[in-house]
Amino acid sequence: MKNTTIATALSLIALASPFANAYQKGDIIVRAGVASVQPNDSVTGTLKTLNGAVKSNTQLGLTASYMLSDKVGIELLAATPFKHDITSNGNKIGSTKQLPPTLSLQYYPMDAKSALQPYVGLGVNYTAFFEEKSTLGDLKLDNSWGVSAQLGADYAISEHVVLNAAMWYIDIDTKAKLGSANIGTVSVDPWVYMVGVGYKF
Numbered sequence: 001m002k003n004t005t006i007a008t009a010l011s012l013i014a015l016a017s018p019f020a021n022a023y024q025k026g027d028i029i030v031r032a033g034v035a036s037v038q039p040n041d042s043v044t045g046t047l048k049t050l051n052g053a054v055k056s057n058t059q060l061g062l063t064a065s066y067m068l069s070d071k072v073g074i075e076l077l078a079a080t081p082f083k084h085d086i087t088s089n090g091n092k093i094g095s096t097k098q099l100p101p102t103l104s105l106q107y108y109p110m111d112a113k114s115a116l117q118p119y120v121g122l123g124v125n126y127t128a129f130f131e132e133k134s135t136l137g138d139l140k141l142d143n144s145w146g147v148s149a150q151l152g153a154d155y156a157i158s159e160h161v162v163l164n165a166a167m168w169y170i171d172i173d174t175k176a177k178l179g180s181a182n183i184g185t186v187s188v189d190p191w192v193y194m195v196g197v198g199y200k201f
């Protein structure tokens, strides 16, 4: 995510008028925004020899939280499919699409009604890779299970509408094959940033 996007979001948050908000058991908060997956990647094997890398991508992100109690929620992160370029020594040699649904248990620490409701989350991620393409041959990436950690905040601007910013660190590792040959492991391990708006039901 561009720093200017984050700066714009933060200034929007700073300018908005305070509106007391407190989540309660049974609340559902649905959020939509711009989600950017920024790999913190490393590779092994043949991919390391090729100096392989995975590039960032930005899509529409959606999250929905259900409050199990006034302070604990469960959240699902979804998005339109991300498409990442794959490079060797900086030159594009392929691409892959992926969907990284992530289920997080969230804690909202604020006691009183507050316009700002920060939260932390810990979760599990499943990443499905598909439509892998490469100029080198028949590329296949295994799907990945991993843990995720999250920080976020909602800022109420009306009784039902919040501004939202959230980030996740997700452990995504995949084995890469070219035809039947194992060409190494890709640790994508991205930071995911999302800025958007939400609606509290």
Ligand code: NI
Pocket: 171, 172, 173, 187, 188, 189
């Ligand atoms: Ni990893």
